[in-house]
Amino acid sequence: MSSPRTLRRWLIAALSAALVASGAVGTAQAEPADAAAAAVTFSDTFDGPAGAAVDSSKWQIETGDNVNNHERQYYTSGSKNAALDGRGHLVITARKENPAGYQCWYGTCQYTSARLNTAGKFTAQYGHIEARMKVPRGQGMWPAFWMLGTPVAWPDSGEIDIMENVGFEPSTVHGTIHGPGYSGAGGIGAAHTLPGGRAFADDFHTFAVDWAPDSITWSVDGNVYQRRTPADLGGRSWVFNKPFFLILNLAVGGYWPGDPDGSTVFPQQLLVDHVSVTTGDTAPGAAIRGLAGKCVDVAGANSANGTPVQLYDCNGTAAQQWTVGADGTIRALGKCLDVASGGTADGTPVQLWDCNGTAAQKWVVTAARDIVNPQADKCLDVTGNSTANATRLQIWTCTGAANQKWTVG
Known part of the structure; x- marks a missing residue:
């Protein structure tokens, strides 16, 4: 069995490699002894x-x-x-x-x-x-x-x-x-x-x-x-x-x-x-673009716990500047992308919440441009395949459909 440290390094390396492949990481600050451990x-x-x-x-x-x-x-x-x-x-x-x-x-x-x-x-x-x-x-x-x-x-x-x-x-x-x-x-x-x-x-x-x-x-x-x-x-x-x-x-x-x-x-x-x-993030932060070229957005640029995360026209504001941490979190406005109540069912909404180290806030960005919550083994998904502004994001069984594909930057 791998030691906890070996497993942790492997996960960080895998995450970082996927992020690089997807364009999520720009100039990363690497751990001196482990170049894969960005941030x-x-x-x-x-x-x-x-x-x-x-x-x-x-x-x-x-x-x-x-x-x-x-x-x-x-x-x-x-x-x-x-x-x-x-x-x-x-x-x-x-x-x-x-x-x-x-x-x-x-x-x-x-x-x-x-x-x-x-x-x-x-x-x-x-x-x-x-x-x-x-x-x-x-x-x-x-x-x-x-x-x-x-x-x-x-x-x-x-x-x-x-x-x-x-x-x-x-x-x-x-x-x-x-x-x-x-x-x-x-x-x-x-x-x-x-x-x-x-x-x-x-x-x-x-x-x-x-x-x-x-x-x-x-x-x-x-x-x-x-x-x-x-x-x-x-x-x-x-x-x-x-x-x-x-x-x-x-x-x-x-x-x-x-x-x-x-x-x-x-x-x-x-x-x-x-x-x-x-640091919990990569600098300086980047947009995450999905269906119809629209962006992952924090509703109303509100940093309160429970604020919906949605699809919206890209506008370059802080509500759409996301940073990806070596700890597997995705952050904006100083808080984390979170699966509501730690749910694992299809249709569970995602939200902004205080970073707390739970599995509800862990994500893996794959080379196929999926953003996956490993606890649920489900993908970040645009509800109803809708391109309308303010469409809520959720987790859903990964299907490979366009409403689950994301590009960072």
């Missing part, structure tokens, strides 16, 4: 020999302790506590040790670990940001995948916590935003809990945010569990419409998780399979 602006799959340090062109290693959270670890340099395992993973290891006599805020340090960031090397502003990871287990463990706004002047510069887990909650992760007037314990967020008492340490999971102007949406394994906008801040300042850099770390102890105890087994490891930032 990926940052990617690390941690390939390399066992014991090697992380790629210094992408990450810097922080060192020292952290008095602010009363964490117990000392973050070391190089590959002492952060190294590749030779199987495509970054391993951040927390150990109960102090081989170099490190000093912490509380005296002689009791633990070592690692913290990496992309400051000065890469910043993101909007897009799909994800990491596939397997977290450690045990009282006092505190792994995190998060971002800080630049320049850092916390909390005014902002913090986006994509995933935090504390060891006393093995089945739960948290996503949170922090900013002026809502920092620390006052952060605004929500939790996601696995069903059936399963622990996040038992397997790899994908933690992500879809970040757009005035909107951040969190998901685990593609399942959305919260969305935040300025309306959630009670009049306080939204500080998330600017560049942020990425951080990966494994803390030990602190105010929130509490310290390790006699039940905690060391060493503990945070395994990271990949980290990627996808």
